[in-house]
Structures are given as C-alpha cells and as structure tokens.
Amino acid sequence: xxxxxxxxxxxxxxxxxxxxxxxxxxxxxxxxxxxxxxxxxxxxxxxxxxxxxxxxxxxxxxxxxxxxxxxxxxxxxxxxxxxxxxxxxxxxxxxxxxxxxxxxxxxxxxxxxxxxxxxxxxxxxxxxxxxxxxxxxxxxxxxxxxxxxxxxxxxxxxxxxxxxxxxxxxxxxxxxxxxxxxxxxxxxxxxxxxxxxxxxxxxxxxxxxxxxxxxxxxxxxxxxxxxxxxxxxxxxxxxxxxxxxxxxxxxxxxxxxxxxxxxxxxxxxxxxxxxxxxxxxxxxxxxx
Numbered sequence: 001x002x003x004x005x006x007x008x009x010x011x012x013x014x015x016x017x018x019x020x021x022x023x024x025x026x027x028x029x030x031x032x033x034x035x036x037x038x039x040x041x042x043x044x045x046x047x048x049x050x051x052x053x054x055x056x057x058x059x060x061x062x063x064x065x066x067x068x069x070x071x072x073x074x075x076x077x078x079x080x081x082x083x084x085x086x087x088x089x090x091x092x093x094x095x096x097x098x099x100x101x102x103x104x105x106x107x108x109x110x111x112x113x114x115x116x117x118x119x120x121x122x123x124x125x126x127x128x129x130x131x132x133x134x135x136x137x138x139x140x141x142x143x144x145x146x147x148x149x150x151x152x153x154x155x156x157x158x159x160x161x162x163x164x165x166x167x168x169x170x171x172x173x174x175x176x177x178x179x180x181x182x183x184x185x186x187x188x189x190x191x192x193x194x195x196x197x198x199x200x201x202x203x204x205x206x207x208x209x210x211x212x213x214x215x216x217x218x219x220x221x222x223x224x225x226x227x228x229x230x231x232x233x234x235x236x237x238x239x240x241x242x243x244x245x246x247x248x249x250x251x252x253x254x255x256x257x258x259x260x261x262x263x264x265x266x267x268x269x270x271x272x273x274x275x276x277x278x279x280x281x282x283x284x285x286x287x288x
Contacts, residue, residue, distance in 0.1 A: 035148075035153075039133070039135075039146075039148055043119060043121050043135055046119045046135075046137055046139045047085075047110045047119045049117075049139050049140060050084070050085050050110055050112040050117045050118070050119065050139060051084035051085050051112070051285060051287040054084045054114055054287050055287065057081055057082070058082050058114055058184055060078065060082075060183045060184060061182075061183060061184065061186060063190075064182065064183075064190060065190055065192050065198060067192075067196070067198070067215060067219060068182060068190060068198060070219055071179065071182070071215070071219055071220065071221070072179045072180075072182050072183045074219070074220075074256060075179035075220075075255060075256045075257065076179040076180050076183065076254075076255050076256075077254055077255075078183075081286065082113060082114060082180065082183075082184045083113045083180055083284045083285060083286050083287075084112070084113060084114065084285050084286055084287030085110050085111060085112055085113060085284075085285045085287075086110075086111050086113065086177075086178050086180065086255075086282060086283070086284050086285070087108065087109070087110050087111070087282070087283040087284075087285060088108070088109045088111065088177060088279050088281070088282055089106075089107075089108055089279070089280050089281040089282075090105075090106065090107040090108070090109065090122075090277050090278065090279055090280065091105075091106055091107075091277055091278055091280050092104075092105055092106075092107070092275060092276055092277015092278065093105065093275070093276055093277065094122075094124060094274060094275050095274055096274070097272075098267070098269065098270075098272045103124050103125055103126055104124070104125050105122045105123060105124040105125070105277075106122065106123050107120055107121060107122035107123070107277075108120075108121050109121070110285075111171075111174070111177065111178040111181065112171075112181070112185075113178060113180045113181045113184055113185065114181075114184050114185055114186075115185060115187055116138060116168055116171050116172075116185065116187055116188075116202055117137075117138050117139050117140070117171065118137060118138055118139075118167075118170070118171050118174070119135065119136075119137040119139065120134075120135065120136040120137065121133070121134070121135050122134045122135075122136075126149075130149065131149070131150060132147055132148065132149050132150075132155070133147070133148050133150075134146070134147045134148075135147075136167065136170070137167065138164065138167035138168055138170070138171055141164065141204065141205060142159065142164055142205075143158075143159065143160075143163035143164035143165070143166060143167030143168065143204075143206075144158070144159050144163065144167070145157070145158040145159075145163060145167070146158070158232075160206075161204070161205045161206035161207070162206050162230040162237045163206070163230070164204045164205045164206045165204045165205075165206030165207055165209050165229075165230055166206075166229050166230040166231075168202055168204040168206075168209040169209045169210075169211055169226055169229050169242070171202075172188070172200050172201070172202065172209060172210075172211040172224075173211045173213075173224040173226070173242075173244055173263075175188075175200065175213070175221070176213075176220075176221035176246050176257060176258050177257050177258070177279065177282075178257075179255065179256075179257065180255075187202050187203075188200055188201070188202055189201045189202065193212065196214060196215040196216070197212055197213070197214050197215070198212070198213050198215070199211070199212050199213075200213060206230070210226065210228075211224055211225070211226045212224065212225050212226065220246075220249055220258070221246055221258070222245065222246055222247070223243070223244060223245045223246065224243065224244045224246075225241070225242065225243045225244075226241070226242045226243075227239065227241050227242075228240075229241075229242040231265065240265050240266075241265065241266035242263075242264075242265060242266075243263070243264055243265075243266060243271070244261060244262060244263040244264070245261060245262050246258035246260070246261045247260045247261070248260035248278070252279065252281065252282040253281075253282045253283060253284060254284075255282060255284075257279065257282065258279075259278050259279045259280075260277075260278045260279075261276070261277065261278075261279075262275065262276040262277075263275045263276075
C-alpha cells in the first residue's frame with residue numbers, strides 16, 4: 001500500500017511538471033504561427049501595392065535607344081494594354097560567403113511594370129530541418145530585406161535610404177526578366193555608353209540608382225554591372241562592385257526572356273557569386 005501511494009504521489013508530481021511544459025510549448029507554437037502569418041500577410045500586401053492605382057491606360061515609350069527598343073520588340077509582343085506586374089517562379093541556390101555552402105531555394109517574384117517595384121519571396125534550406133524565408137523588396141520607394149527562420153524568427157532586417165537604393169538597383173538589373181517594364185516605365189532614364197552598353201537609372205531616397213546593361217551579339221541583355229551598390233562590410237555599408245549574367249533565352253507565356261542567371265560581387269580576393277538559378281514559370285497580371 002505504501003508503494004502504491006508513493007507511485008501515485010510521483011505521478012501527480014510529474015503531472016505538475018508536464019502540464020506547465022505543455023502550456024509553454026503550446027504558447028510557443030501559437031506565437032510562431034501568428035508571427036509567420038503576419039510576415040506572410042505583409043508580403044501579400046506589398047505585392048498588391050505594386051499594382052495599386054494602375055487602372056488608367058498608358059502608352060508605350062517612344063524615346064528608347066534604338067537597340068533597346070528593338071530588344072523589347074523581340075522580347076514582348078505589344079498588347080492592347082500594359083500589364084501591372086509579371087510574376088516569376090524561380091529555382092536556385094544561394095551562399096553567404098565565398099567559401100560558404102550553396103543552399104537550395106525556391107522563390108516567387110512580383111515585378112512592377114509601370115513604376116519601379118518588386119517583391120521577392122524565397123524559401124531556403126539552411127540546414128537539415130532548418131528553413132528560412134527571405135523577402136527582398138522595393139515598394140512605394142522603400143527598400144526592405146528581411147530573413148526569418150521558419151518564417152517567424154527574425155535573423156536579418158535592413159531598411160533605410162541605402163537599402164532603398166540597393167533594391168532599386170536590383171530592379172534595374174533584372175529588367176531582362178520583365179521587358180514590358182522597359183516599354184512602359186517612364187521613371188527609367190536611358191543613356192547609351194557604347195554599341196552594346198546602356199546605362200539605365202532612376203531616383204531613390206538614397207540617391208540615383210544606376211546599372212549598366214550589356215547586350216550580346218543578338219541584341220539580348222547578357223550581363224549587368226554597377227560600381228556603387230550598397231553592401232554591408234565589417235558592419236558598415238560601403239559601395240560594392242556588383243555584377244550579373246543572363247543566358248538561356250526561352251519563350252515563357254509569350255515573352256522571350258533569359259531563364260538562367262547568376263549574381264555576385266567583385267571582392268579584393270576575386271569574384272564572389274552568391275546567387276545562381278533559373279526561371280521556371282512566368283505569369284502576367286493586368287491588375288484586374
């Protein structure tokens with residue numbers, strides 16, 4: 001009888017310990033779900049913001065350099081009206097240092113056509129059973145870079161004038177994936193540097209953003225470069241030499257775009273490619 005009472009007492013003691021633990025775990029799970037849900041709802045709002053107020057018709061630009069106008073004519077059929085955004089689905093890899101391990105990722109990107117703006121939302125496997133969500137965006141003149149483990153635990157966050165300039169530069173560099181933006185976006189300025197090199201620029205709260213686009217012998221965008229994209233180095237933001245390459249031109253949803261690419265930095269030790277991937281699908285949104 002004494003042993004039975006001792007076992008019952010022990011069982012009740014365990015229940016006293018387990019119950020608070022379960023409550024605490026349930027609270028953590030709820031907090032995680034709420035944080036992840038807020039994070040993703042914010043991304044959805046940003047994507048919707050890209051096409052807000054674009055109901056009025058807009059005419060194609062007639063002031064593009066001849067080679068750029070010819071590029072757009074080949075890449076995008078002239079529709080009866082301008083799209084609001086194009087949506088890309090990507091598959092690729094990233095790494096965070098020159099000696100870092102490549103991490104697989106999938107991403108979706110909404111790219112604004114009539115004004116500068118984009119939202120890139122990626123899912124990245126950083127370790128076994130450990131995933132991260134990353135959002136990189138330029139919306140309403142504001143730049144943002146944020147990374148969260150499991151979509152809830154923030155591990156990186158950047159905003160401000162330098163981030164805005166850097167994100168606008170990304171928009172300019174990726175015009176090859178949205179040739180309609182070249183045709184309709186009147187915020188972009190074009191300057192011919194040579195037979196196959198053109199500088200495209202636009203204004204941001206962090207100053208003028210400028211990117212050089214290089215064309216290949218077929219007149220397609222094959223590369224991009226910039227000498228002053230803001231980059232975090234030793235805790236400070238400094239201008240970095242940035243570069244990228246495009247290849248694998250194919251037709252997706254009626255648009256002829258490069259389906260393969262890579263992006264990197266020119267460091268003192270040499271070139272550092274930090275992203276490489278491919279476009280696997282493209283959809284067009286007219287803002288209806």
